[in-house]
Amino acid sequence: MASKVQEIIGAASAIAKGMSVTLGEMLSPTITEGYPDEPVRFEQRYRGLHVLERDENGLEKCVACFLCAAACPSNCIYIEAAENTAQQRISAGERYAAVYNIDYNRCIFCGYCVEACPTDAITHGHGFELASYDTASLVYRKERLLAPRP
Amino acid sequence: MPELVKLTIDGKEIEVPAGTLVINAARQVGIEIPAFCYYEGLALQAACRMCLVEVEKAPKLLTACTLPVAKDMIVRTETPQVAAARKGMLEFLLANHPLDCPVCDKGGECELQDMTFRYGAGESRFSEEKQHIEEQQWSPVVFFDRPRCILCFRCVRICNEGMGVAALGVINRGARSEIAPNKGDHLECDECGMCIDICPVGALTSGIYRYKTRPWEMEYAGTICTHCADGCKTTLSVRNGRVIRGNNRDHSGINGEFLCVKGRYAFDFLEHPERLHQPLVRRGVELQHASWKEAVALVAAKFNEVRERGGAFGVIGSARTTNEENFYLQKFARSWLNTNNIDHRRSGDVVALLDALAGLPGSLATTADVYHAGAVLIVGADLAQQHPLLSFQVRANVRHHGARVYVVHPHPQREDKVAAQVVRARGLAGIGQIREKLAGEQSLVVLFGEHIQGADVRRLVEMLPATARYVALVDYANSRGALDMGLLPDLLPGYQPAPAPGLSLQEMVGASLDVLWVVGANPLQGRARASGFLVVQELFLTETARQADVVFPAAAAYEKTGSFTNVCGEVQRLKKGPAVAGPKTDLEIMGLLARQMGHELAPPLPEAVFEEIRRSVAGYNIPYATFVTGAASATQYPNGPIARQGSSELIRSARDTLFTSGTLGRYCSVLNSVRERDLVRVEE
Known part of the structure; x- marks a missing residue:
């Protein structure tokens, strides 16, 4: 019992x-993440879509030194440099990137470009929604990568 | 042969000729002693103090760049003391050197970057703010950034010793020293850009390459300059099918690193807005765009029609097309169009020289001979303006070997400064005044221009010692090759006599021929056409092309493979730089015409035609390995009398200066932008 x-x-x-x-x-x-019903939360150091930063005056930080393109192991960064003029000042240095493309078909988000950048112009943002049916749309131009003006 | 001296560098025993500098002796055993101011061929400076080495029994470190070897000397280059000295020197050099490498155009090929990486400290101990001075523009092609300058004085020495211009100098002393241009705030010089390329840092930078790209982003094609006849190798840096810059940093070719303003900068005609990209056909009174198919069919039909009824053709070739194209053109004309009416614009009497040298083998000087000869005689040419490389070689010869230079010209020349004797007279009369002196010269190189031609050439050869070697100066990149390839009415390739001489260029432009075919020339400048049907292959709508019935857009020499023969008779290979859409090479155009006409010529491939030239043209049987590896091979001349038929005509040089280049020069915006263009001229 x-x-x-x-x-x-x-x-x-x-x-x-x-x-x-x-x-x-x-x-x-x-x-549990509520994505896509809720926004995703990221760790600070998450390596997402790149952002081309601006300085406090709204000028582009990039001086088109090509070091990111040199560091890139997948060869996905394409740059054309040009000279700032008194009438048209794009960056704080003497030169700026007239063309800055990142091919996200090839980018492996290794972060070497960010590490190489001497002016902290390129950073990793938290963008990640990159799926596409059209590979041509995955080549991002400078205008799409630039941070908004402050 | 100087005696050998035995010494030890870093434990390695080595024997070198007495007088060798320690820095060069070390290089021979594979030890690199870093240096900025030391530059082979220029005066010693010992300004940068980077090459300090430890020498046993010497109380202090010594500069290896000024130290000649001595018997049983023991040198150490890798001791802690030497390492500390190098680190200290770099720290000083960087004291006010801005760290704007990301912006600086020298980034990636900067000697200061490399040295700091290898020998320098990781961080600076200076806390003071660096002095900033605004960058200055000294000319359309030269920019100077003073804080970047490390005062190695390479630019001053190359400008003064190498170019003989002395447009750059040093002002002030000690810490206040700075490089300054000759006209206060700007330069008036050759605009050769030697100072830019020789600068180890980014103090002198090029206005053409300014902020365009980086050295590792470009592809390189070492080809031959398309302008004057000296045949300098220029390495085109190409990015995305566009030529970004020209230089010769690897010191390859007959010119080493030397290039003048044309070789370094005058490639922008390739992208001139007036460049032809589509064939033009005359419909009614106007030239209108047409397809290649239509234009080729039209010309082929006309050629066939005139050929069948035995009509008269005239063919005018170019001094800027390749040997392959010239050979193919004369073959086309002679074997298919059945005419000897073929010529080009002649600028020097090479034929008379080769005729006069019959029985004197080995009497043509090479570019290297101009540097090694014991004496140089310059007659009737402004060498510094028309033949910048030969002029550079003469100055280097005087500097390194103490050569005696004789100048015979009615007007002052730059070479007067280095000359042992100057004669202000014209041609043979001037040479007569120094005949005794020249008779004593055992190793004499003679450079003669248009003042001596025709029968005077033979008299010149008879006047001078039999050991003398000659260069008949001509104008353009392949002027010499055009002669060798038989673009002459009375001579076949290799200077063989033609069965029946045809009309010369002057006669052709005046004659009413059924067809006049002009390949890469502008003979109708300032005159109206007299021929029935005019076909022109050109880059631009020149005065001749404007009068044409059909114009084919042609590729430039930088867009071709093939070969050029320079003023000294050295054959060099052209390597295709940028690819071009629209225009075709002259060889391709001729091949298309031959095919359309139903004629089987050799395949229009540069390699195949070159092989035929090697086999069939006397003197062109050059070693293939030398040719394909991009080196220069001297051709042999017939070494027998050349039978000229018809009257010898007046040969005139175009007298281009450093800043003009015939028709091509008119489309080079860089050449047109320098202010010296209007200041210099070549005196008659």
Whole structure:
């Protein structure tokens, strides 16, 4: 008889113990991403779509030194440089990138370009929605990569 | 042969001729001693102090670039003391050198970058702010950024010693020294850009390459300059099918690193807005665009019709098309159009020289001979303006070997400055005044221009010692090759006599021929056409092309493979730089015409035609390996009398200066933008 009672108590406590974990998890904050219904949250150092930064005056930081293109292992950065004039000042240095393309068909998001950049002009943003039916649309031009004016 | 001296560098024993500098002795055993100011061929400076080495029994470190080797000398280049000295020197050089490498055009090929990477410190200990001075533009092609300058004085020396221009100098002393141009705020010089290429840092940069790209982004094609006859190798840097710059940093070719303003900058005619890209056909009074098919069919039908009824053809070739094209053109004309009416614009009497040298083998000087000869005689040519490489070679010869230079010209020349004797007279009369002196010269190279031609050439050869070697100066990149390939009415390739001489260029432009075919020339400048049907192959709508019935757009020499023969008779290979859409090479155009006419000529491939030239043209049997590896091979001349038929005519040089280049020069915006263009002229 006693053993029967003990068995019932034991089973009940096991259930209670298990349910406490379940109930405890039910009340704790959720870690499942709600994407696409909710925006995605990123770690600070997530390497997403590149952003070409501007300085505090709204000028482009990029001086078209080509170091990102040199560092790129997948050869996906294409640059054409040009000279700033007094009438048309694009960057703070003497030269700027007249053309700056990143081919996202080829980019492997390694971050070497960001590491190589001497002016902190190129950074990784958190953009990631890159799927496309058309590979031609994956070559991003400078206008698409530039940060908005402050 | 100077005696050998034995010394030890870093434990390696080496024997070198007495007088060798330690820096060069070290190079021979594979030890690199870093230096900025030391430059082979220029005066010693010992300004940068980067080449300091430890020499046993010397109390202090010594500069390897000024130290001649001595018997049993023991040199150490990798001791902690030397490493500390190099690091210290670099720290000083970087004290005010701006770290704007990302912007600087020298980035990626900067000697200061490389040295700092190898020998320098990782960080600067200076906390003071660097002095900034605005960049200056000294000419359309030269920019100077003073803070970047490390005062190695290479530019000053190359401009003064190498070019003989002395447009750059040093002003002030010590820490206040700076490089300055000759006209206060700008330069008036040859605009050769030697100072830019020789600058180890980005202090002197090129206005043409300015902020365009980076060295590792470009492809390189070492080809031969399309302008004057000297045949300098220029390495075209090509990006996306566009020529970005020209230079010769690898010192290959007969010119080493030397290039003048034309070789370095005058390639922009390739992209001139007036460049022809489509064939033009005259419909009614106007020239209108047509397809290649239509234009080729039209010309082929006309050629066939005139050929069948035995009509008269006239063919005018070019001094800027390749040997292959010239050979093919004369073959086309002689074997298929059945005419000897073929000529080109002649600018030097090479034929008379080769005739006069019959029985004197080995009497043509090469470009290297101009540098090694014991004496150089310059007659009737402004060498510095018309033949910048030969002029450079003469100055280098005087500097390194103490050659004696004789100048015979009625007007002052740049070579007067280095000359042992100057004669202000014209041609043979002037040479007569120094005849005794020249008779004593055992190793004499004679460079003669248009002042000596016809019978005077033979008299010149008879006047001078039999050991003398000659160069008959001609104008354009393949002027010499056009003669060798038989673009002459009375001579076949290799100077063989033609069975029946045809009309010369002057006669052809005046004669009423049924067809006049002009390939890459502009003979109707300032005159109206007299022929029935005019076909022109050109890059631009020149005065001649404007009068044509059909114009084919031709590719430039930079867009071709093939070969050129320079003024000294050296054959060099052209390598295709940029690819061009629309125009075709002259060889391709001739091939299309031959096919359309139903005639089987050799395949219009440069390689195949060159093979035929090697087999059939006397003197062109040059080693194939030398040719394809891009080196120059001297051709042999017939070494027998050349039978000229018909009257010898007056030969005139176009007298181009450094800043003009015939028709092509008119379409080079760089040449037209330098202010010296209007200041210099070549005196008659």
